[in-house]
Every structure is written in structure tokens, then in C-alpha cells.
Amino acid sequence: MPEPRPARPRSDAVASAMDQLCQCVAAELIQVEKMFDEELRSEAACVNILVRHVSRFRGKMLRPLLLLLTGQACGTLKRDHIVLATVVEMVHMATLVHDDVLDEAELRRRGATINHLRGNEAAVLLGDYLISHSFHLCSSLDSQFASRIIGRTTNRVCEGELLQIHNRNNLDLDEETYIQIVTQKTAVLCASCCLLGAQSAGATDSVVDAMRLYGLSLGTAFQIQDDILDIVGDQNTVGKTLGIDVQKGKLTLPMIHFMKTAPREHRTLLRSLLLSREADKVERIRNLILPSDSVQYAAAHARRLVDRALHCLDSLADAPAKSVLNQLAEFVITRPM
């Protein structure tokens, strides 16, 4: 008999904000959760234990939400939307599990990561299991269209991740390369969610493309905000290991801006802190950057992207889902998580 899945712990404020955003697709999100669990169920007990653990990481369900909301904003939700929303959540979970291996993270959504709990081997294989099941589920649809989009998307996500580790400890990383990494590793999946949601609802080509750009802009803003929180966030609120970018030598937008604009002695200090192995380096970098305007610079960049996302919604007729897409774009840069 399956063990009951433990409730997902989230701060009350965030949970309530997200629940409100999810309301008009709440029934569909429950179907997505059910399909997720059914597709991953295995005859091998040892596999189910890992899968159950990873299910706890399902938090915001941002990607299924994007797919379902664009679908609803562009027409009527069909079974294909449920399948595709499950597919994109699996792809996302796979990247989370492998990311935690790469980052050697110990904490994810207030629970221990798979690699921390069961070792890197189980984490690598569980990520593979998730990505394999996402393609398998996607191939159950009538046409190859979505499989092709998902395949192209994961190709780009992998490239983004490879580009990121190639630039680890590159203290001269420029803003353009940073945006390229963020776009590939995070934003293209959000873009594909919106594209597939709209396309499966029968939207015209120009609306499909507007939705793709909405997802791309929102996804980029989301990752910039994630990177800001990694420096200035509160671990108890965010619920995952913070300061990882600094620990792993990944320069993010606030640091890149600081390196270009701060007084010479501050820049020299940041360089030496980034290269140091001191235990309090994260804290010291945070204290160095916070008084500058580099966090605000990054936040302003994210704000402009959200404005572009909002502009993409102009082509949609007024509807509850459109209004939620509007709020969702604002939420990605105001969220405390």
C-alpha cells in the first residue's frame, strides 16, 4: 500500500498567494498531480520510494500553471493540456534533481535533497527516470508536434547548463553571456509551456508566438529574481540552500553589475572573496553588495522583462485567465520565495 505523501510545506503567505493564482485551473492542477504520480509509479518498490520523495519538491507548479493558464486564456482546456502540463513538470523536476547534484545542495523546499539523502548515484538515475517518463508521456499524444518542441527545449536547457558550468569561476562573465545562460536554462522551458498551452487550444500563429514571448520574458525575470534571492534572500522564507551561486563560483547579475560599476577597491575585494575558501564568504559578499545599487539594477532588469511579458498579453481577449497571467508576471519578481 502506498504511503501517504507528506504535505508540501510552504509559508502561509506564499501558499495563499499561489492558491489564489491557481484558482481558475485548480481542478486541472489536481489532474496533473494525479497523472504525475500514476505515470511515475513503478513495480519496483525501491523506485517508488525515491519518486515519492521527489514529489515533495513539487512546489509552485509554475510551469504547469503557465501551460494551463495560456491554454485557458486562448480557448478551452483539453486532455492534451493535462498531459503536457504533466510533461513539463517532469522535465522541470528532472532538472531540479540533477541541479542539486551539480550544486551539491542539501536542502530543497525545506526537505533534504535526493543526493544528500540517497547519494549522487540515485539522484542522477532519478533525474534520468523523470526525463525518460516525460518523453514517454509526451509520445502518447497523437502528433509529434509537442515531442519535437519538448526535445528542442531540453536540448537548449542542457546547453544552458553546460554553458553555465563552463563559466564557473569566470569573474569576467559579461551580462550578455549571463542572459544567454538564464534564457537557455530557465526561460525556454517557460516559453515552451506557453507556446504549447496556446497551440493546443487552437490559437492563431501570432497569438501562439506572443504567448511564447510572454513565457520567455517571464522565465528570464523569474531566474534573475531567483539569483537576487540567492544573495539577499532569507533562507527560512525561500526554503532552499542559499548562497550557492557564490559557493559554486557562478556570477549573477548583481555581481556582474558590481564588477563593472563599484569603486576599484570594492571590486578587488569581491574578486578575492569569490576566490577565497573562507567560511563567511557568502555573508561578506552579501554585506559588500547590499549597500551598492547592483541589486536594484538587477531588479530593474527583471521589471523591464515583466513589462514586456505584460505587453504580450495585449493580443488576448479579456478573461479571468488573462488577468491571472497578468498577476503571475508581477508575482515572479515580488515573491519572497
Place this chain on the structure above:
Amino acid sequence: MPEPRPARPRSDAVASAMDQLCQCVAAELIQVEKMFDEELRSEAACVNILVRHVSRFRGKMLRPLLLLLTGQACGTLKRDHIVLATVVEMVHMATLVHDDVLDEAELRRRGATINHLRGNEAAVLLGDYLISHSFHLCSSLDSQFASRIIGRTTNRVCEGELLQIHNRNNLDLDEETYIQIVTQKTAVLCASCCLLGAQSAGATDSVVDAMRLYGLSLGTAFQIQDDILDIVGDQNTVGKTLGIDVQKGKLTLPMIHFMKTAPREHRTLLRSLLLSREADKVERIRNLILPSDSVQYAAAHARRLVDRALHCLDSLADAPAKSVLNQLAEFVITRPM
């Protein structure tokens, strides 16, 4: 400008045996190599460097060979066969790259493994890049049939690998579970190669199923032989790190048989050696097992599977490709690599 790919080093005897087996699909194998390189080519130089390195691991091309030969034995080879042969080789390469992370192996086909050379992170991501491209390429075909088969196959491969690490250091592993692991992690991919080769050539359902069983039997025999070589093989001939099963606490068929049949004091010694951290444990286990009949027992099991594979070929009309499938089944248990 791309660097020239270094020649793949193989022992002359093995190379010549394989070349002979490949002869009737030699032109198609060249197309597969070309498609493999083209599909994986990236705009990011850092990605291409990794991909070029992994191309060196392409050795026997057993899986493309199975797909092309069954296709030719059942009808006429089409472009779909080239695409699918490339897809299965990518799937296989992805499992190799991730296996090397799991095994912490340093040597593969006489070259350093990706994880040894570039770290586990690059190896995890490169495996993901390969699996993503395999699905992307597969989704370029007209129908979802092959995508569905490939997805189901990789689901089972992952389950087999997870079952294997779950049974790491299980000194009471039984033969049934061992065969289940071997079937899932190795044989189902070979089975799918033969199924897809036959199906894409327009074979009848019963021939498609016979080919699937041929691949399943051959694949199981192949893995048993691999496991035998891991204990008794010569590293210079085999060309990859040996003794890994013992080092990583994976019981294989010779050891499972030995645990059931050897005199009590030998069994106790094997147990203590498997659990020990002594530097010469691989050598000592080899010397303990070799004089027993446990290696022969495993070899006889592989032999019976090859006989079953040969029997599956009865439904095919006589043709050069059929004769090569015959020789290939013999080769998997006689090869020194």
C-alpha cells in the same frame, strides 16, 4: 574549424571481426556516424569539445548494427532506419556517460572518461544532452510509434539501473533479480533496436516479435559476458577499467553462483573480501573464483540465451543480413572485449 576526431583505438583482432560483421551495412553505419555528429553539433564551443570527446567512445556500435541488420534482414533499409540507429546509439552513449559517473570509472575505450577528465557535473549534463537529443531526433519521424517505444525503453533502463544500485552490497542477491537487472538495464534496448529495425522494414507482427526476442536474448547474453569479463578479463584487451563490479559491490552471475555452490569457507572468504577495502581485493576474488566452475556456469547461461536468439532467426528468409545476425549472436559471447 572542428578539430579532427582522433581515430578510435581498438585491438586489431576485434576491429577486424567487427568490420566483417558490419560489412553489409557499412554505408549505413557511416550515415549514422554523420547524423550523430550533425545532430549533436552546438553553437557553443564548450559543448562541442565535450561532444567530440564522447564520440571517441563510439566503439562496437552494437545497437545501430542490430537495428540496421534486422531492418535489412526483414526488408529494405529506409531513412527511418538511419534516424533510429542514430537515436539508439545516443541513448546508449547517454547511459555510458552516466554509468561512468556512477561507477567513478576512469577509463573507457582506452580514453579517459568524461567524469575523470571534466568532473561529474559535465558528465551528468553531457548525458542529459545526449538523451535529450535522442528524443529530439526521434520526434522528427512522421509517427509517434518509435518515440513511444524509445520512451518505454529508457523508462525500463532507468528502473534497471535503480534496481542495481538498490542491490549494491547485497551479498544475498539472487539469480532471478540479477537477470531482471541485466534485462532492464541492457537487454531491453537491444530488443527495441531489433523491434524497430523490423517494424520500420514492414515486417509482420510475428516477425517483429521474433526479432524483439532475438535482441532481448542477445542483449542479456552480452551483459552476462560483460560481467564475466569484468572478473576474468584482461584490461589491456577489454580497454576499460575492470573489477568495477567488485569495487562497487555489484554481485554478478559468477559470484552469485559461487555464493550458492562453493564450500562454506570459500563463501565466507568471498563475503569478507567483497566487504573489505583491501587494495588487492579484485585480484584475490578473481583468484578465488577462477578455479571453481562458477565462471563456466555463467558462460553456459549466456550460451543458452544465444541459442534462443539463434532460434528466433528461423522465421527469416535466408539472406546475408540473417547470416550476420547469426554470427553477431555468437560474437557477443566469444568476444575478448
